[in-house]
Amino acid sequence: xxxxxxxxxxxxxxxxxxxxxxxxxxxxxxxxxxxxxxxxxxxxxxxxxxxxxxxxxxxxxxxxxxxxxxxxxxxxxxxxxxxxxxxxxxxxxxxxxxxxxxxxxxxxxxxxxxxxxxxxxxxxxxxxxxxxxxxxxxxxxxxxxxxxxxxxxxxxxxxxxxxxxxxxxxxxxxxxxxxxxxxxxxxxxxxxxxxxxxxxxxxxxxxxxxxxxxxxxxxxxxxxxxxxxxxxxxxxxxxxxxxxxxxxxxxxxxxxxxxxxxxxxxxxxxxxxxxxxxxxxxxxxxxxxxxxxxxxxxxxxxxxxxxxxxxxx
Amino acid sequence: xxxxxxxxxxxxxxxxxxxxxxxxxxxxxxxxxxxxxxxxxxxxxxxxxxxxxxxxxxxxxxxxxxxxxxxxxxxxxxxxxxxxxxxxxxxxxxxxxxxxxxxxxxxxxxxxxxxxxxxxxxxxxxxxxxxxxxxxxxxxxxxxxxxxxxxxxxxxxxxxxxxxxxxxxxxxxxxxxxxxxxxxxxxxxxxxxxxxxxxxxxxxxxxxxxxxxxxxxxxxxxxxxxxxxxxxxxxxxxxxxxxxxxxxxxxxxxxxxxxxxxxxxxxxxxxxxxxxxxxxxxxxxxxxxxxxxxxxxxxxxxxxxxxxxxxxxxx
Numbered sequence: 001x002x003x004x005x006x007x008x009x010x011x012x013x014x015x016x017x018x019x020x021x022x023x024x025x026x027x028x029x030x031x032x033x034x035x036x037x038x039x040x041x042x043x044x045x046x047x048x049x050x051x052x053x054x055x056x057x058x059x060x061x062x063x064x065x066x067x068x069x070x071x072x073x074x075x076x077x078x079x080x081x082x083x084x085x086x087x088x089x090x091x092x093x094x095x096x097x098x099x100x101x102x103x104x105x106x107x108x109x110x111x112x113x114x115x116x117x118x119x120x121x122x123x124x125x126x127x128x129x130x131x132x133x134x135x136x137x138x139x140x141x142x143x144x145x146x147x148x149x150x151x152x153x154x155x156x157x158x159x160x161x162x163x164x165x166x167x168x169x170x171x172x173x174x175x176x177x178x179x180x181x182x183x184x185x186x187x188x189x190x191x192x193x194x195x196x197x198x199x200x201x202x203x204x205x206x207x208x209x210x211x212x213x214x215x216x217x218x219x220x221x222x223x224x225x226x227x228x229x230x231x232x233x234x235x236x237x238x239x240x241x242x243x244x245x246x247x248x249x250x251x252x253x254x255x256x257x258x259x260x261x262x263x264x265x266x267x268x269x270x271x272x273x274x275x276x277x278x279x280x281x282x283x284x285x286x287x288x289x290x291x292x293x294x295x296x297x298x299x300x301x302x303x304x305x306x307x308x309x310x311x312x313x
Numbered sequence: 314x315x316x317x318x319x320x321x322x323x324x325x326x327x328x329x330x331x332x333x334x335x336x337x338x339x340x341x342x343x344x345x346x347x348x349x350x351x352x353x354x355x356x357x358x359x360x361x362x363x364x365x366x367x368x369x370x371x372x373x374x375x376x377x378x379x380x381x382x383x384x385x386x387x388x389x390x391x392x393x394x395x396x397x398x399x400x401x402x403x404x405x406x407x408x409x410x411x412x413x414x415x416x417x418x419x420x421x422x423x424x425x426x427x428x429x430x431x432x433x434x435x436x437x438x439x440x441x442x443x444x445x446x447x448x449x450x451x452x453x454x455x456x457x458x459x460x461x462x463x464x465x466x467x468x469x470x471x472x473x474x475x476x477x478x479x480x481x482x483x484x485x486x487x488x489x490x491x492x493x494x495x496x497x498x499x500x501x502x503x504x505x506x507x508x509x510x511x512x513x514x515x516x517x518x519x520x521x522x523x524x525x526x527x528x529x530x531x532x533x534x535x536x537x538x539x540x541x542x543x544x545x546x547x548x549x550x551x552x553x554x555x556x557x558x559x560x561x562x563x564x565x566x567x568x569x570x571x572x573x574x575x576x577x578x579x580x581x582x583x584x585x586x587x588x589x590x591x592x593x594x595x596x597x598x599x600x601x602x603x604x605x606x607x608x609x610x611x612x613x614x615x616x617x618x619x620x621x622x623x624x625x626x627x628x
Contacts, residue, residue: 008558008610008611008612009557009558009610009611010558010610010611011558011559011560011583011608011609011610012558012559012583012608013583013584016610083405084405088445088446089399089407089445089446090445090483091483094482094483095483101552101554102552102614103446103612103613103614104610104611104612104613107554107612129404131404167482167485168410168482168483168485168486169482170482171481171482171483237417237418239417239418239419242323243323243324243325244325245325267325293325293403294325295322295323295324295325295403295420296322296323296420296423297417297418297419297420297421297422297423298403298419298420299419
């Protein structure tokens with residue numbers, strides 16, 4: 001069943017509609033919500049939404065519960081290759097929970113939150129932006145980690161990043177829903193404006209595994225990997241120190257030592273290497289720059305350090 | 314006056330981004346004024362440029378108080394201004410959502426840090442701000458309520474209204490909020506327009522800032538008195554949402570007094586011209602924000618009205 005959960009008339013002969021598809025079978029009312037498309041340049045979740053819906057359709061008898069799929073929270077952004085909401089300054093993922101008395105998108109956000117609230121688990125899939133490529137990972141704040149980690153471990157991601165809370169993140173969809181008691185996990189994977197089939201297939205197995213764990217899928221659980229977590233580890237940030245073109249020499253998932261060569265920042269005008277980029281710590285590269293043009297400060301890589309001595313993962 | 318590059322950033326394909334400041338007077342860091350941080354904030358840069366002219370004259374007349382230093386930064390993000398973008402040209406991030414900045418972080422975090430280190434430590438801070446929706450404001454001064462800055466100080470600007478805003482999570486990375494956290498008493502001055510120049514409002518904003526400097530003893534000159542400022546909580550202003558979409562025609566101007574039930578705007582079908590919605594004010598008061606784009610979506614905040622009846626809500 002396809003349902004419009006929020007709508008507003010646009011200025012000229014068009015309506016903005018936020019849609020979801022509900023797939024329901026069996027007696028259970030346990031509900032998994034799959035939500036994506038908050039940022040219009042993040043497309044990995046589009047393919048995943050298709051895969052999930054098709055698989056359940058083809059095996060509907062295995063479902064004992066509800067799966068709600070929200071493929072596009074920001075349909076105008078996806079349609080216009082715009083990360084944010086066209087003609088609106090604020091990032092959509094910074095205005096939750098929204099309000100019924102605010103601007104159009106705040107009203108829409110309020111309806112989205114109302115509709116998602118009460119799900120047993122919600123998976124909020126993001127890609128990276130166009131600048132960075134990310135290994136499939138789940139991000140959560142320290143205060144939510146006790147509740148969310150058991151679910152995250154079923155999702156077949158490579159990495160779970162448990163980070164400190166930040167006030168500005170209190171206006172995200174995930175924070176809003178977690179505050180209201182709806183367990184919400186944020187997935188980051190791949191790169192903006194592209195679909196990485198391998199990563200979508202990896203997370204798809206994780207979603208099926210999660211449905212088995214939740215008791216809403218009667219089929220066999222797929223084999224999934226055990227993710228590394230950032231608990232008792234540090235994350236090292238490699239930022240460009242110069243402006244130019246970044247050409248990588250390292251790959252995703254590479255294990256590096258502090259000082260190892262990661263790539264060069266080049267000046268095409270003078271043919272000079274303006275910066276030799278090196279690892280800032282030992283560990284695994286889980287973020288790598290995809291878009292070559294860099295300024296001073298542009299993020300080039302993130303490295304997950306090994307577990308500190310004497311600490312357990 | 315001393316003109317100095319406060320922060321410089323190398324670009325792969327353009328000249329350096331040189332964030333430039335103008336210093337007047339010597340001694341204690343008394344007030345810093347920051348203009349445009351976004352590429353379409355032309356009015357904000359214009360106000361600062363006119364302020365620089367006024368301060369040059371005052372300095373030549375020896376009217377800047379001894380042991381007081383004034384810094385004016387007219388424009389931070391002229392890279393975007395030169396190519397018609399509002400946010401940082403490369404990654405579309407907003408410098409005014411990057412404070413206090415981070416010198417080892419992403420590019421716009423570094424710009425925010427480069428600026429913030431130079432404007433920190435001033436007793437007062439004034440930002441020429443713009444709103445995230447298209448529209449006109451009555452010139453007013455605004456304070457993010459962190460508990461650090463006394464609201465009464467805003468009366469020294471002599472603008473008709475001073476608005477106190479309760480910060481929301483996304484406000485915590487703005488300049489105004491972080492200035493206050495680092496103990497600068499910070500205010501935002503709204504000078505009506507953004508990407509167009511409104512001379513009358515620009516003059517009003519310049520006078521308000523000079524009036525504030527005079528009242529705070531930073532300059533020794535008489536500035537003609539302004540309004541007896543009314544301080545209002547933002548929540549006391551009633552927001553009027555559009556109930557339809559189409560072509561928007563306003564029937565009032567900012568500053569207009571309206572009576573409950575008055576027709577203040579109209580929305581028409583963009584194809585056949587039929588009126589699809591008459592916008593009537595639900596309260597009596599003064600229009601202090603008016604949406605100004607020709608097309609409007611449903612559920613858009615098109616007016617903000619400061620009500621006459623604020624017995625319950627008055628600050």
